Amino acid sequence: MDYVSALVPPVVMAVFFIALIVIIVKSQGGPNKTKEDAVVDAALARAETVKQTARPENV
Numbered sequence: 001m002d003y004v005s006a007l008v009p010p011v012v013m014a015v016f017f018i019a020l021i022v023i024i025v026k027s028q029g030g031p032n033k034t035k036e037d038a039v040v041d042a043a044l045a046r047a048e049t050v051k052q053t054a055r056p057e058n059v
Helices: 004-029 033-054
Strands: none
Touching: none
16 A cells, blocks of 8 residues: 555646646637737837837947
8 A cells, every 4th residue: 555655646746737737728818818918019019119229229
């Protein structure tokens, strides 16, 4: 019975890890995807604007 008690923790951790991956994959996309993409695009555009105004390339 020692082998059962030795195998239970890794099996339980593997099951929880697989469940976590499934939840992460299922939460990607959906109706909020365009809203999330818009927020990221706006943040990238804002960072690019700040970068360009701080150091002009034509100087």
